[in-house]
Amino acid sequence: MQAKTTILSLPEEELVHPGNRACAGCALGIAYRVGLKALGKNTIIVVPPSCLTVLQGLYPIAATKLPSLNVTFASTAAAATGLLGALKALKKKDINVVGWAGDGGTSDIGLQALSGACERGDNFLFICYDNEAYMNTGVQRSGTTPMGALTSNTPIKGKLQQKKDVPAIMAAHGIPYVATCSASYPLDLFDKITKALTFDGVKYIHIHTPCPPGWGFQPRYAVKVGKLAVETGLYELYEVENSVMRLTGASAKLREKRKLLPVADYFKSQGRFKILTDEKIGQIQEEVNARWEGYSVTQEESAQD
Amino acid sequence: MQIIESGNVAAALGVKLSRAQVVAAYPITPQTPLTEKLSEFIEAEDMEAQYIPVESEHSALAVCIAASSAGARSFTATSANGLLYMHEQIHWAAGARLPIVMCVVNRGVGAPWTVWNDHQDSMSQRDTGWIQMYANDHQQIIDSVIKAFCLAEEVMVPVMVCYDGYLLSHTYMPFDVPETAVVDRFLPPYKPPYALDPHTPANLNTVTLPDVRSDIHGNQAHGYMEIRHFLQEDMRSSTQALARVETRFKEIFGRGGNPFIESYRCDDAEFIAVGIGSLSYHLRDVADSLRDEGIRAGVLSVNLYRPFPAAIIAKTLRGCRGVAVFEKALSYGYQGPLCADIKSALYQGIDGSGRRPFVLNYILGLGGREITTRDLHDAFRQSCTEVQDNVDELRWIGLKL
Numbered sequence: 001m002q003a004k005t006t007i008l009s010l011p012e013e014e015l016v017h018p019g020n021r022a023c024a025g026c027a028l029g030i031a032y033r034v035g036l037k038a039l040g041k042n043t044i045i046v047v048p049p050s051c052l053t054v055l056q057g058l059y060p061i062a063a064t065k066l067p068s069l070n071v072t073f074a075s076t077a078a079a080a081t082g083l084l085g086a087l088k089a090l091k092k093k094d095i096n097v098v099g100w101a102g103d104g105g106t107s108d109i110g111l112q113a114l115s116g117a118c119e120r121g122d123n124f125l126f127i128c129y130d131n132e133a134y135m136n137t138g139v140q141r142s143g144t145t146p147m148g149a150l151t152s153n154t155p156i157k158g159k160l161q162q163k164k165d166v167p168a169i170m171a172a173h174g175i176p177y178v179a180t181c182s183a184s185y186p187l188d189l190f191d192k193i194t195k196a197l198t199f200d201g202v203k204y205i206h207i208h209t210p211c212p213p214g215w216g217f218q219p220r221y222a223v224k225v226g227k228l229a230v231e232t233g234l235y236e237l238y239e240v241e242n243s244v245m246r247l248t249g250a251s252a253k254l255r256e257k258r259k260l261l262p263v264a265d266y267f268k269s270q271g272r273f274k275i276l277t278d279e280k281i282g283q284i285q286e287e288v289n290a291r292w293e294g295y296s297v298t299q300e301e302s303a304q305d
Numbered sequence: 306m307q308i309i310e311s312g313n314v315a316a317a318l319g320v321k322l323s324r325a326q327v328v329a330a331y332p333i334t335p336q337t338p339l340t341e342k343l344s345e346f347i348e349a350e351d352m353e354a355q356y357i358p359v360e361s362e363h364s365a366l367a368v369c370i371a372a373s374s375a376g377a378r379s380f381t382a383t384s385a386n387g388l389l390y391m392h393e394q395i396h397w398a399a400g401a402r403l404p405i406v407m408c409v410v411n412r413g414v415g416a417p418w419t420v421w422n423d424h425q426d427s428m429s430q431r432d433t434g435w436i437q438m439y440a441n442d443h444q445q446i447i448d449s450v451i452k453a454f455c456l457a458e459e460v461m462v463p464v465m466v467c468y469d470g471y472l473l474s475h476t477y478m479p480f481d482v483p484e485t486a487v488v489d490r491f492l493p494p495y496k497p498p499y500a501l502d503p504h505t506p507a508n509l510n511t512v513t514l515p516d517v518r519s520d521i522h523g524n525q526a527h528g529y530m531e532i533r534h535f536l537q538e539d540m541r542s543s544t545q546a547l548a549r550v551e552t553r554f555k556e557i558f559g560r561g562g563n564p565f566i567e568s569y570r571c572d573d574a575e576f577i578a579v580g581i582g583s584l585s586y587h588l589r590d591v592a593d594s595l596r597d598e599g600i601r602a603g604v605l606s607v608n609l610y611r612p613f614p615a616a617i618i619a620k621t622l623r624g625c626r627g628v629a630v631f632e633k634a635l636s637y638g639y640q641g642p643l644c645a646d647i648k649s650a651l652y653q654g655i656d657g658s659g660r661r662p663f664v665l666n667y668i669l670g671l672g673g674r675e676i677t678t679r680d681l682h683d684a685f686r687q688s689c690t691e692v693q694d695n696v697d698e699l700r701w702i703g704l705k706l
Contacts, residue, residue, distance in 0.1 A: 120357070
């Protein structure tokens with residue numbers, strides 16, 4: 001097992017230029033900055049329309065030092081496959097190919113191409129930063145918007161449906177490595193990206209990414225809100241390595257301590273959940289409790305984390 | 306080497322001889338034998354390329370777009386609804402100025418489903434910024450594919466090589482397959498002006514503003530509209546590039562000539578039929594029989610549809626009395642797209658005289674409706690012999706109401 005990266009051992013070189021077009025408090029800024037450090041310079045990144053398109057800058061100015069290919073919304077994974085094909089044909093070796101898409105570009109319009117690439121076993125890393133709605137177009141619901149969240153097209157009743165479990169869908173493809181991360185735990189993200197790059201085939205990393213304007217909280221609370229999602233047990237940090245799932249990092253510690261914060265703390269921290277009733281929150285709390293009971297039973301053997 | 310094979314195999318051989326490095330494809334009738342053949346070449350190691358069996362046509366072109374952006378010579382092929390499923394990517398490939406070559410094996414478009422031939426699929430993509438070549442026989446298919454890579458890489462505009470589904474794709478004809486070494490002399494390896502690479506990072510296809518903008522050094526960079534202007538300028542001047550490609554092709558391979566149009570007995574013609582693809586060769590038989598009847602008839606085949614060779618077409622139609630445009634496509638609510646383009650080419654008059662031939666528009670063969678020589682003969686004959694009223698009215702051939 002590799003040594004954990006600390007704030008002191010994180011590479012100092014920045015691959016994102018200072019100053020970009022992300023909103024104040026955008027947690028994608030954290031994930032992107034640390035993520036690129038993990039990917040390193042020898043990387044080509046594929047980006048569909050998303051907040052990242054804006055963060056990366058408007059022509060002719062770019063916020064990143066990596067070569068980047070902007071592609072159509074549905075085609076991130078297929079474009080990553082195309083890059084790999086070209087690199088193979090041109091006999092260029094040891095270049096990381098990475099698709100970096102939002103939740104809409106992954107769970108909705110991008111899912112077909114991503115599934116195809118998984119089935120073909122193409123050797124790239126796909127990163128989904130999940131801010132749980134179409135933020136770049138003004139906060140419309142996506143497949144990964146949680147139930148009960150107000151968005152600009154679920155403005156009164158909130159989203160009525162469940163959040164789509166994309167990491168589980170990815171794991172069901174039998175790809176070698178799936179991990180969930182949070183922008184609030186950037187060192188865990190760094191280590192999981194580094195680890196992902198050691199596998200052959202499609203690797204998938206899902207990053208929970210708090211969004212101040214979309215979720216309705218003050219920009220200074222982005223890290224805190226992300227941590228609450230983990231500490232309440234609503235969002236788990238885990239890995240699925242060669243089809244075996246285990247909780248990791250902060251979530252593994254929570255399982256050992258058996259002490260989750262109340263989910264209400266998370267819901268009360270954001271304006272988007274203001275229509276959730278106490279009754280509904282109680283129901284969600286029971287669901288979370290039941291889910292974590294399952295972890296206690298099935299995960300005793302991997303308590304080393 | 307002369308062989309007898311199908312049009313799809315002719316295309317596949319052209320792709321192999323062009324040394325395409327990345328091939329992405331999704332199955333659709335009648336394209337499938339072409340890409341099956343390529344998978345066979347690549348699996349048998351007769352061709353050194355990456356074959357990527359994608360999960361959709363949208364992804365097929367995504368693969369080519371990315372591969373081409375990274376500097377690989379890229380190819381795909383499709384038909385009908387597959388082409389339309391690519392539509393967003395077709396625009397993207399042209400806007401990104403990538404020299405991708407795609408064969409379009411022409412087929413009618415649903416709904417209702419049809420698998421048979423017409424030209425609605427590729428004609429409906431004429432405004433995407435791709436060069437469109439149409440082949441009339443198997444020799445033109447293989448030659449056009451090889452020329453297409455050469456042209457695309459010179460002008461950095463993608464090229465569609467279109468040919469009739471079944472009528473050409475699935476029929477067998479003799480054609481010459483050039484030697485690999487000779488094709489290598491004609492078509493050198495692709496050297497992209499820029500390819501994605503970590504040593505020279507760039508952010509491609511970024512959001513671009515309505516107005517021009519300075520870069521970090523204070524130099525003015527183009528806005529969206531300038532970038533589009535260059536595409537138009539380069540499309541227009543690609544006719545000269547194609548003429549150079551054709552000249553060199555003829556020098557090396559000893560065949561070819563006019564890459565824009567083929568005129569048949571047009572020099573002294575009073576009436577000229579215009580068509581695209583195999584239909585134009587069918588019309589030659591009709592022109593011959595009309596000549597036997599004493600009518601001075603000719604046939605013009607449009608081989609390059611975009612950029613539209615308007616001046617050459619206007620020059621060919623000079624002095625004729627009437628033009629009959631036979632089309633397997635329709636701009637619904639108006640007329641056939643080729644007919645509208647031909648009228649536009651004639652608008653300024655010929656040689657400044659202001660006199661223009663009348664132009665009739667026949668719609669035929671949609672969804673594979675049989676085109677008989679008898680029907681073509683009757684329509685073309687009527688165009689030549691009867692006084693034409695309502696010239697703008699569409700004339701349908703073979704319609705059974």
